[in-house]
Amino acid sequence: MRLIFQLLLICTLAGGVGLGLTALAVRNPPPFGLIEAGSWVAIEKEGAPDVDAYALAGLAHRGEAPLSIADGLIFRARNDADGNALSGSCTYVISGVMPSVRVWSLAAFDPEGRPFANKSQRFGYSSSDVTRDASGAIRISLSATAQPGDWLPVAKASPIFLVLRLYDTTAAAISGGRTAPELPEIRKIGCTS
Amino acid sequence: MHLMRWLFLAASAILIGCVLHIVSLLAVPVLAPRDAYHRLEALGAENTPILLDTADPAKALPFQDPAFVQLVCRFNLSPLPLRLRVPLAGDYVSISFHDRDGTAFFALNDRSALGAVLDVELRDASDEVAKSLPLGAGTISVAAPGASGFVIVRAYAPWPTEVESVREKLSKTICEARS
Numbered sequence: 600m601r602l603i604f605q606l607l608l609i610c611t612l613a614g615g616v617g618l619g620l621t622a623l624a625v626r627n628p629p630p631f632g633l634i635e636a637g638s639w640v641a642i643e644k645e646g647a648p649d650v651d652a653y654a655l656a657g658l659a660h661r662g663e664a665p666l667s668i669a670d671g672l673i674f675r676a677r678n679d680a681d682g683n684a685l686s687g688s689c690t691y692v693i694s695g696v697m698p699s700v701r702v703w704s705l706a707a708f709d710p711e712g713r714p715f716a717n718k719s720q721r722f723g724y725s726s727s728d729v730t731r732d733a734s735g736a737i738r739i740s741l742s743a744t745a746q747p748g749d750w751l752p753v754a755k756a757s758p759i760f761l762v763l764r765l766y767d768t769t770a771a772a773i774s775g776g777r778t779a780p781e782l783p784e785i786r787k788i789g790c791t792s
Numbered sequence: 793m794h795l796m797r798w799l800f801l802a803a804s805a806i807l808i809g810c811v812l813h814i815v816s817l818l819a820v821p822v823l824a825p826r827d828a829y830h831r832l833e834a835l836g837a838e839n840t841p842i843l844l845d846t847a848d849p850a851k852a853l854p855f856q857d858p859a860f861v862q863l864v865c866r867f868n869l870s871p872l873p874l875r876l877r878v879p880l881a882g883d884y885v886s887i888s889f890h891d892r893d894g895t896a897f898f899a900l901n902d903r904s905a906l907g908a909v910l911d912v913e914l915r916d917a918s919d920e921v922a923k924s925l926p927l928g929a930g931t932i933s934v935a936a937p938g939a940s941g942f943v944i945v946r947a948y949a950p951w952p953t954e955v956e957s958v959r960e961k962l963s964k965t966i967c968e969a970r971s
Contacts, residue, residue, distance in 0.1 A: 605801060608801065608805070609801060609804055609805045609808065610808075612802070612805035612806075612809065613804075613805045613806075613807075613808035613809040613812055614809070614812065615809070616805065616806055616809025616810070616812070616813070617808070617809040617810065617811070617812025617813040617815075617816060618812065618813070618816055620809070620810075620813040621813050621816040621817050621820070624813075624817060625817075625820060646888075646896045646899075647896070648895060648896070648897045648898075650895050650896075652817050652818055653817065655820075655821050655893060655894060655895060656817050656818075656820035656821060656824075658821075658827075658828070658894050659820050659821040659824040659827040659828070659893065659894055660820060660824055660827075661854055661855065662824075662826045662827055662828055662830075662831050662853065662854045663828060663853060663854050663855050664828040664853055664888075664890055664894055664896075664942075664944055665890075665894060665895075665896050666888070666896070667886075667888040667889075667896035667898070667899030668896070668899075669888075669896075669898070669899035669900065669901075670886045670888050670896075670899045670901065670946070701884060702859075702883070702884045702948050704857050704858070704859035704860070706855075706857060706858050706859070708854075708855055711849075711854060712849075712853075712854025712855040712856075713849040713854070714846060714847070714849075714858055716847075720847065720952060721952070722846060722847075722858035723857070723858045723859055724859075725859035725948070725950065726950075727883075727950030727951060728950065728951050728952070760855070762855055762857075764857055766884060766886075766948075767884065767886075767901060767903075
């Protein structure tokens with residue numbers, strides 16, 4: 600009787616530890632092989648033929664296909680510059696200079712990976728249609744309410760996942776000897792309650 | 793003695809848990825019911841080009857780039873290789889090749905094109921018969937590690953107003969079994 604109880608206990612504990620770790624790992628990339636630039640995180644080998652099991656499981660869980668390393672690099676951001684989760688209840692400004700690549704695109708999604716429906720069909724900005732100031736910097740407002748200038752509409756109260764894709768380049772090519780390229784900063788401007 | 797026994801129980805639970813973690817992690821790409829391959833399976837047949845639609849989540853992959861028009865084609869290289877002809881529909885056009893589990897095993901972009909199309913033949917690396925087939929002039933041969941997987945074609949639409957014309961051009965893509 601005692602043996603059966605102990606076996607059951609081991610199995611429950613093992614199941615909890617094993618499956619719990621897997622569930623955690625597919626939602627949050629484990630901290631190895633990452634390229635971090637401010638709020639932005641890229642998984643170095645996500646689009647490589649020798650992708651690791653963690654990156655591959657994360658992609659399969661989200662239903663996403665990776666961007667091949669020969670095609671470019673994906674940076675994702677879920678937090679602002681202060682480390683707080685991006686939310687549709689707040690307004691943010693994404694500003695700074697993008698690395699010089701052939702094409703880049705920035706888009707906002709809900710946690711399921713769906714773009715935020717809006718009247719102007721504006722789901723993101725890219726290197727051609729973004730507005731740059733005299734120094735070449737971009738300034739995109741991320742908000743559920745209309746903003747002057749480049750405005751990326753999101754849904755109120757929804758968590759926001761930002762995805763920045765840099766095409767036809769590699770991390771090494773744009774990092775200029777540093778470990779990660781410099782990417783625009785995501786700053787919170789204010790929130791509505 | 794009692795304490796030793798509990799420690800032993802906890803240690804074995806953690807050890808088995810770690811094994812279970814590795815096994816379940818490796819199983820995710822195989823068993824995930826909503827991974828990229830399964831989502832594309834729901835959109836149409838093998839060896840058929842399918843245009844995705846950014847604005848309609850039912851006809852798009854999650855986190856799909858809205859600045860690009862994307863076309864997908866699930867391939868089956870048994871018994872014949874895949875013929876892929878992609879018109880250079882935008883300022884940046886690329887083709888990426890994925891395994892059944894999503895791994896990107898190869899990609900090329902418009903820089904590799906000789907004319908106004910990217911002409912590719914995808915062959916199963918383990919298929920000896922396919923290797924001996926003649927290759928057309930200007931056709932790029934790509935070796936696939938397995939018989940099934942999918943291809944993603946991306947064409948950049950620099951302005952939202954250009955999406956329609958890029959879609960129109962990209963819809964001329966050919967993705968079919970070699971005849």
